[in-house]
Each structure stands twice: as C-alpha cells, then as structure tokens.
Amino acid sequence: MVTGDPKFTYDDVADADARYEPIPTFSEWLGSAVVELAAWDEARDRIAVARGRADVEVLARAREMVARVAAIETGLLEELYEVDAGFTFSAAFSSALVAQATLKEVEEEKRNLIQSQFDGYGAVIDLVTGQRPLAEAWVRELHGLICAGQTHYRVLTPAGWQNHPLEHGAYKTSPNHVRQGDGSVFSYAPVHDTAPEMRRLFEQTDSEEFKLAHPAAQAAYVHHSLTRIHPFSDGNGRVARAVASVFTFRELSVPALVFGHQKQEYLRTMRLADRGSVQDLCVFIARCGTGAVDMFVRAIDIALEEAAEDLASAISALYETSAGYTHAQVDDAAAELVKAFKEAVAEELDAVRHDNLDVNSTMSRNDYRQPYRAGYRPPVEGKHFNTVTVEVSTPSPAGSSEKVHLRVEVPQDTTNETPFYLHSPVHGVEYTFPSDAVLPSISAAARVVARLAARDISQKVLKAVLAKARESLSKGGY
Structure with missing residues (x-):
C-alpha cells in the first residue's frame, strides 16, 4: 500500500511527493485576510457577563457540555457513525450518570469512538485551563487520545480494500496522497518531510506575528496547516479541529464547533485555502467559535438551574x-x-x-x-x-x-x-x-x-x- 489508489505506481508517489508545497509562514499564509471583529467582540462580551454570574464549577461544567457536542460532531463530519439529536443532547447536556447510560446504549465500536473524542476534547480543555503551551509532542498525544477508539483504518490497495492497524500518536510511515474526483492528485507532506514540517508549524506558532494575531486566524492557520501536512495515517481532520479549538477555548471558553450540516461550507472554505485564499476559512472558523457561545451561555443557565435541587x-x-x-x-x-x-x-x-x-x-x-x-x-x-x-x-x-x-x-x-x-x-x-x-x-x-x-x-x-x-x-x- 502506498496511497488510497491501487492504480498508483511508485513513480506517481514520487511525483506527488515532489509537488507538495511546504506550509507557508503565518504571515505569508494570512496575507491581507481579516477577521470581522464585531461578532467576535460581542461573543467575548457575552462570555464576560456569563463568567460574572457563575462560579468556577458551573463554568467548567458548561464548557465540558459544549466540548462534548464538538466531540460528537467531529466524528459525524467524517461519517464515522450516525447519531440523532436526542443522543447528542443526552450525552452532552445531561448529568454524568445519564450521559454514561446514554453511551452504554450504543454499540461498542461507536461508543469507543465517541468516548475517545470526549477524551481528546477534555485534553484540549486541560491544556487551556492549565495554561500549557501548544507543542508538537502534545499534538501527537492528542492523536493518541482522540483516535483511541479506532484500531484500524481502511486502505484501498492493489489487492482491494484492507484494514491496516492505526498507530496512535505516531506519524505516518506510508504516503497518504489522494486521487480526487477529477482524477488529479492532492499532495500531502511526504513521509520524510512530515516531522520537519510539523516542527516548522510550531516554530510559526511561537513567532511574534502569530502570537499577536486574532485567535480565529491562529486557529484557521494551524487547522489548515495540519490538514495540508496530514501527519497521521488517519484522524487528521479530528486532530485539526481539536487543535483549532485550543485558540477559541482560550478566548471564548468554547471549541471551534463545526456541525454536520455545515460540512459543505467547511469543505468549500478549505478548498479555497488550499488555493491560497484563506479569508473565508478565517471567517468560518470565527463563526464556529462565536456560534458556540450561545450554546455555552445556555448551558450555564441549565447548570445554574439544575444546581437548585428544589426545582424539579x-x-x-x-x-x-x-x-x-x-x-x-x-x-x-x-x-x-x-x-x-x-x-x-x-x-x-x-x-x-x-x-x-x-x-x-x-x-x-x-x-x-x-x-x-x-x-x-x-x-x-x-x-x-x-x-x-x-x-x-x-x-x-x-x-x-x-x-x-x-x-x-x-x-x-x-x-x-x-x-x-x-x-x-x-x-x-x-x-x-x-x-x-x-x-x-x-x-x-x-x-x-x-x-x-x-x-x-x-x-x-x-x-x-x-x-x-x-x-x-x-x-x-x-
């Protein structure tokens, strides 16, 4: 197996490797793109008001509720499973006992996938609340957590579809370029360039230009860079969305929440970014953060009300x-x-x-x-x-x-x-x-x-x- 296309030859792989373009610096990537500040500032003001009327425990509970929604939706986006709105509500917004009971009602494979995604977003919250720096080693740990429920991934080889073991937290050891619907090949980072590219990415996140940028632009850059490198054999989208959430959690206490019904718009902005136009992706990621704020505020309301035990x-x-x-x-x-x-x-x-x-x-x-x-x-x-x-x-x-x-x-x-x-x-x-x-x-x-x-x-x-x-x-x- 060399790629997801059995018709690929080693010459094809070498050509795809050669056509990979290294990720740009943050300044080169951002160019003249801007993030609309009004909606973001309004969301930040709402968060400030919400924080003023809730204690640390209630805020943590509400933050976890919204993170659980993001964790469920990240698997839905990749069609790893199907769940209905009732499941999402019970698993995300109910008490711990009810949430666990809800998980137990689904088949084991689906339960394991969702639980590992809960753990992955929990690690994101721990990183942010612990004020730890975002680092390459942590991203590999995150992959191990968020994909723990997935033991194999499907690969189309010359012998047909096969299940290959997924190495958790390990960079890819085989090329994962893909042939697109129009017959063209989309190049991800060659195997030998993956680790250097990841180091370059985190050199950029340590740069002054990056640190001074808007959180939505930071999230969009890291997300897009991870999807361009595609450092893991599988689970790259889940990891990218979780890592992007680090920046929205820091600013707004919510993840970059991409719902299943937004998939086509999400993919459209990613395709534009692949062609060098990142404005729409920055706006989309910003909306994923501000859009989660209303759910967070409502989750605080529920947490406050549920804390009043006299209220049936x-x-x-x-x-x-x-x-x-x-x-x-x-x-x-x-x-x-x-x-x-x-x-x-x-x-x-x-x-x-x-x-x-x-x-x-x-x-x-x-x-x-x-x-x-x-x-x-x-x-x-x-x-x-x-x-x-x-x-x-x-x-x-x-x-x-x-x-x-x-x-x-x-x-x-x-x-x-x-x-x-x-x-x-x-x-x-x-x-x-x-x-x-x-x-x-x-x-x-x-x-x-x-x-x-x-x-x-x-x-x-x-x-x-x-x-x-x-x-x-x-x-x-x-």
Missing part, C-alpha cells in the same frame, strides 16, 4: 431573501421550529407531571400588540402556528399557575447572519436559532438547541409556580 416583525415585501429562500419557505421553517420546540417542551414537562402538578404545552396562532424587533416579523402565512404556550398549575390549597407565551420571530430578509428567535416579550425570555440550522429544514443541531430552550423555560415556569404555591399556602394559613 413587519410583513416583508414579496421577494426572495438574501439567502435565496422565499418567504413561504422561511415561514415553513418557522412553523417547523415551533413544532420542534413544542414537542421538546412536552417531553420536559411530561417527565415531571404528577397528581398535584398540571402541565401543558400548546401551539396556536396569536396576533401580538407588542412590536417585533427591527428587521423581524411574524410568519405571514395564516396556516402556520407562531406561538408555543407553556402552562403549569397546582390545585388548592397551594393553588397557583404560570403561563408563558413564546412567539417565533422571523427575519424579514434571511441571511446566514440573521437568526430565528423564540421570544416572550412579556417575560423577557429569548432563544436563538441560526438560520443555516433551520433552513431549508430544521437540522439536528437546531433540535438540540430547541431541547436546551425547552428545559430552560420549563425550569423557569416551575420555579415561578413553586414560589406562588408557597405564597398561596401561607395566605391560607397552612
């Missing part, structure tokens, strides 16, 4: 949006989001229902007097529900009730930067859903966020009912 826009003109979807498609997506949120709320409330606690969730279409935020509207189509009502009540003598209406707010002009909102103007509760996770149909990532929002609002309503019930008992002389 104007109609748009008729034209296509900037993202290319019609308003009818946007309205359909909003209706699907309302339905997914309602179902998630029902699951949360059904889990706590008992004789003295009446819980209910419904969908309806309401006309609100409160104005929508600038640039947003309700779904125009009358056939669509636009509201989820969450209601909890208790009977006498501790009679009480609490009802929350959450309406969907739709961008008048949908772009990748204009999210959907579920919003209660009266109660000041709001949940955010990125447009590319809702359109053209609701993604697994959006369902995870919907489940997070459902748990949060259920806890808030139950807490309000508990306070009112205690007051009712007191007034009744009990």
